[in-house]
Amino acid sequence: MYIKHKVIIAGAGGIGRAAGLIMAEQPDFDCEIFIGDIQLDIAEEACQWIQKGASSLVNIESFEIKQDVVSEHMDYILKSADILLDCLPGSEAPKMAAFAKKYKLHYVNLTEYVDETNQILELAKDAETGFILQSGLAPGYVNILANHLYKDFVLQYGDQQVDHIAMKVGALTRITTNPHYYGFTWSPIGVATEYVKDAIVIRNGIKTTIPSLTETTDILIDGIHYEDDFTSGGAADLPDYFSGKVRNLDYKTIRYPGHYQWVKNQLAEIGSQPNPEIALLDKMKQVIPNVDEDLIVLYVGIIGKDVSGSIRIKERSLRIEPSFVGSHKLKAIQTTTAAPMLEAARMLLSGKYKGPMLQSQIDTQEFLSGSFVQMVFNQKKYRELV
Template identity: 50%
Template sequence: MGHKIVIAGAGGIASAVGLIIAEWAEGTPQLFIGNRTLDKAQQVAQWIKDGVTKPCEVKAFLLSENETTSEMESVFREGDILLDCLPGSLAPRMAGYAKEYGMHYVNLTEYVAETKEIMALAKDAETGFILQSGLAPGYIDVLAHHLFLEFCKANKVDKVDSLEFKVGALTHHAVAPHYYGFTWSPIGVATEYIKEAETLRNYKIKQRPSLSERATIIIDGIAYEEDLTSGGAADLPNALEGKVGNLDYKTLRHPGHYAWVDHQIKGMEKDDDTIATLQRVMGEAIPHIEDDQIVLYAAVEGKDSKGILRRNEVAKKIYPQKVGKHTLKAIQTTTAVPMVEAAYHLLTTKSKGLILQSQLDPLPFLNGKFVTPVYGEIEE
């Protein structure tokens, strides 16, 4: 028998996480899909069963919003790990369940305040907690940290001028006036556009307004716009303070999109509902599109021990991919596999306490069993 894995949520990422585990993991893991709507959890459980090419065990359960039911207690006692695919506002509650019932825990959220709350909760836990382990934050931070470490080793230095890393979840085509299509959560997009970004400027941590440092970047001959957004830097500003002159995470978009967003925000009153208002405005104007692509880029720049300025770069484009009998969107696979890789790291090493993105051993993670089929290998 395989591990007993509890997945909180029944959306697109939770579905992908379940399918990837069921199809790619060794043995026969037992999956528990929990959602506030039991019908949705049951639909996802059946979708996973229909999509795998080998035996799997999947059970749906009701994940109550208001209480801890006897069914939830039974599942949590049986589970080895809780994979939190719910909105970030619910993450502290899910992490609390993991600690209370002795499960490992992995989440995806870019929400900063909730992450800090879980960090305090997890520091003395008897099980392992890996936070922000999706695409951005997640894979892109591990890749950026790897570039930093390799640059310092190869060039015999301990500081660099800049470390930049960027991700775009994009459509293949973009039309006026918004030049965008939703490929993932609208509330996630609105949140990262409004909340502040954490950066390094002149080797020190500095909060910067999102959408305040726009620039153009050309990747594989195609021009994109980049700008600061919240959450994607994970813990790298803290881990690399004093070692990197300028560090930031930026989101990639097709040219013209950010100008449209600026125009929408300028017409709003700044209050506690700004995120919800922006989400509503975008939802009324921007369509959801299934055929997506992920564009990512990371680079480190600095002088070597002889004073020569050098720059190392990695760029990737990732498209929808078939897993088992289902085809998953690029945003699904690229978000799900880092979470699954993190989960199996905890299950196989039996780690305890808090593990942040900068504390993962980069190369084994980047070339892991679940990550490599989606992202490809990273050379040493």
């Protein structure tokens, strides 16, 4: 049965407009798009950008998201739509989720913010529509891939002892220089925040917290030397889901060697203060450039023992570079964040799901085989070692 979906994108920045263009270019997903922003001129510019980049005619309309009131135009759009994709800052998520519930829309967001996520989980408990939260790259895709690999591991080797679920993602640049060995490819405040907030992990089967940047280790992926360390937010709800099931689980952010030591030096100079992320952000912005040419490096590993006691490992790694969608070249961080959100949206629009859903609750096979995910994370690009 042919269905044309009406999709609201709230937030017309880099991820919102990428989501709009990817939808417009997906042949098996016919939709009408409403793209809104707190600043109307940004929404209008994004609308024109999507129309210019698409290879065929796009049914798209811009609108303004007012801070305190719902305009007549926005009310009309909310009443007309099927789903709301929330690409606004995480602080706005509860408000957008409340709109989705009131107007009986499905809802997908990206934010890793814990308090806002908990508010939405409570709000959506009795919702008639589906709410998929934290559905970007990390949190998001990397967690679903980890859960999928865990299931594969258990199917092949049994679940008598799974020692470690390791998830690692890095948003990097092709070229970098000392002393910081880094370039901003996404939100600078997001980077600073994940460096100072605690990471949630599993140790010896128990969910716990660990200060970020307290375990810098080396990893080689496809022969390239990187470093990784604990950062906040990327584990989604997997520490809750796997507590008592696996011995250890953690999420780490991948960087080039030397970067983490530079950050630790800056934090040592900052010392103890109420908002260290703001002070760190200021220091970083003084010397670190913003870079358009990015790449994403991703790794997931499941380590445990089979019935004979032999150590077994399932690993996957992926390197994703900027790519053309339509006539626009999108950054790797744009495609790898927008595609999981759109796959979650497709799942909700099937009508099979309602109420709140976190990453551990998503059907991994359905998600990973979906056309939005395949478009960006093509399984043939994997480096798999079993």
